Amino acid sequence: MLVVDDEDDIRELLEMTLSRMGLDADCAENVTQARRLLEENAYQLCLTDMRLPDGDGLELVRFIGERFRDIPVAVITAHGSMENAVSALKAGAFDYVPKPVSLEQLRALVKSVLNLPSKDSARGEPAGRALLGESQAIRQARDMIEKVARSQAPVYISGESGSGKELAARLIHDQGARRGQSFIAVNCGAIPENLMESEFFGYKKGAFTGADADRDGFFQAAQGGTLFLDEVADLPLPMQVKLLRAIQEKRVRKVGASSEDPVDVRIISATHQNLKELVAAGRFRQDLFYRLDVIELKMPSLRECREDIPVLAESILTRLAQESGMPRPRLAPGALKALGDYPFPGNVRELENILERALALIGGSDIGAGDLHLAPSIGPDGMMPALSGGEASLQDHLDRVEKQAILEALQKTRFNRTAAARLLGVTFRSLRYRMERLGLND
Numbered sequence: 001m002l003v004v005d006d007e008d009d010i011r012e013l014l015e016m017t018l019s020r021m022g023l024d025a026d027c028a029e030n031v032t033q034a035r036r037l038l039e040e041n042a043y044q045l046c047l048t049d050m051r052l053p054d055g056d057g058l059e060l061v062r063f064i065g066e067r068f069r070d071i072p073v074a075v076i077t078a079h080g081s082m083e084n085a086v087s088a089l090k091a092g093a094f095d096y097v098p099k100p101v102s103l104e105q106l107r108a109l110v111k112s113v114l115n116l117p118s119k120d121s122a123r124g125e126p127a128g129r130a131l132l133g134e135s136q137a138i139r140q141a142r143d144m145i146e147k148v149a150r151s152q153a154p155v156y157i158s159g160e161s162g163s164g165k166e167l168a169a170r171l172i173h174d175q176g177a178r179r180g181q182s183f184i185a186v187n188c189g190a191i192p193e194n195l196m197e198s199e200f201f202g203y204k205k206g207a208f209t210g211a212d213a214d215r216d217g218f219f220q221a222a223q224g225g226t227l228f229l230d231e232v233a234d235l236p237l238p239m240q241v242k243l244l245r246a247i248q249e250k251r252v253r254k255v256g257a258s259s260e261d262p263v264d265v266r267i268i269s270a271t272h273q274n275l276k277e278l279v280a281a282g283r284f285r286q287d288l289f290y291r292l293d294v295i296e297l298k299m300p301s302l303r304e305c306r307e308d309i310p311v312l313a314e315s316i317l318t319r320l321a322q323e324s325g326m327p328r329p330r331l332a333p334g335a336l337k338a339l340g341d342y343p344f345p346g347n348v349r350e351l352e353n354i355l356e357r358a359l360a361l362i363g364g365s366d367i368g369a370g371d372l373h374l375a376p377s378i379g380p381d382g383m384m385p386a387l388s389g390g391e392a393s394l395q396d397h398l399d400r401v402e403k404q405a406i407l408e409a410l411q412k413t414r415f416n417r418t419a420a421a422r423l424l425g426v427t428f429r430s431l432r433y434r435m436e437r438l439g440l441n442d
């Protein structure tokens with residue numbers, strides 16, 4: 001371990017604490033000394049103060065990021081200085097510890113550093129969970145995932161519907177120090193507003209009618225692990241305030257409880273909406289956005305990774321055939337060509353759905369272009385191209401029926417999508433996908 005601080009007392013205290021944990025520490029008083037020690041020795045962790053006589057902690061974070069990428073750096077920040085903490089995380093710090101450094105926090109930090117998977121083992125992801133593709137855009141996303149997995153910073157994942165945001169969140173969890181702990185995914189748009197607080201923070205027995213025992217919420221369930229806030233833009237404003245508080249204080253209060261309990265969760269959030277625009281429109285709190293969007297990971301749309309379509313299609317087909325115990329069909333060249341030209345508004349999830357449908361409908365062993373039933377795309381003149389074959393008009397008819405049914409369900413439920421999905425007997429996710437495909441989102 002390398003400890004960098006200009007105050008003798010603090011250096012001694014940190015060194016002693018680490019040594020009680022059975023860890024050896026070297027100490028440096030300033031940036032210059034720290035650099036020299038880093039050149040000469042191999043360290044497992046660097047713990048640095050923010051303000052140093054000849055520079056600052058951020059400089060060290062950047063230096064280590066360039067020269068010694070494998071060494072995690074944690075920054076000690078002044079109490080209440082959130083700006084410093086956020087800029088350190090953005091610069092690539094593993095985590096931050098607020099002053100005065102509590103021994104409990106220091107121990108937790110060191111423990112998670114020692115828990116980091118070695119670089120090579122992180123690559124051996126469990127099969128079926130990998131982000132496939134070799135396009136520039138997917139490679140960049142994969143590199144970014146690998147990098148942020150080795151930190152505790154909050155990550156905000158943006159990207160169109162079906163582009164792999166949840167998959168990315170799981171990979172960040174699986175490749176980081178919290179793997180082995182729980183990964184809790186919460187669809188913020190699917191929880192009724194009046195239940196939100198108790199779903200997130202839990203409740204005490206007797207807090208309200210029907211609360212006949214204490215119950216944990218998502219935060220407690222994710223303790224030590226990762227809390228994935230999916231569709232975070234759907235959180236109502238009052239809940240945004242409570243969430244911000246929980247993240248800031250790293251403490252939560254159960255509904256009906258008189259005191260708060262500490263929680264240690266890593267927050268990953270995602271939405272297919274444009275969060276920055278929502279902030280500008282006053283529909284999402286700026287301060288919460290600032291806390292969630294410390295590091296942004298952009299998942300590319302499938303249109304940006306066209307060259308990956310064949311690889312993705314083949315791997316999805318293999319999985320689907322296996323799951324349904326069918327022989328693996330071949331994709332005819334015409335089908336591949338049609339997929340390559342299709343715009344995929346629903347991205348990889350839409351590709352999965354198209355192939356699943358084709359697999360259910362084909363008679364032979366090949367999937368031809370016609371088996372894909374790709375929705376006709378809008379022409380440059382904004383008009384639907386003329387429908388020719390019987391197949392295309394069948395699809396058109398089915399789309400109209402589906403659209404009608406969805407609109408009716410939405411009207412009956414006063415546009416509550418969760419309730420509409422229930423009425424239609426489909427999942428919330430499936431309803432959202434269908435609405436998107438049919439252009440019903442506006």
Ligand SMILES: Nc1ncnc2c1ncn2[C@@H]1O[C@H](COP(=O)(O)OP(=O)(O)OP(=O)(O)O)[C@@H](O)[C@H]1O
Binds near residue numbers: 133168
């Ligand atoms: N690059 C990829 N390689 C392999 N599978 C992928 C890839 N991208 C997405 N998928 C798969 O596509 C499906 C959709 O991905 P996911 O649920 O992560 O998308 P999402 O962005 O969260 O979508 P939504 O906005 O609708 O919630 C999943 O089954 C996922 O495993």
Ligand SMILES: [Mg+2]
Binds near residue numbers: 165166230
């Ligand atoms: Mg998702």
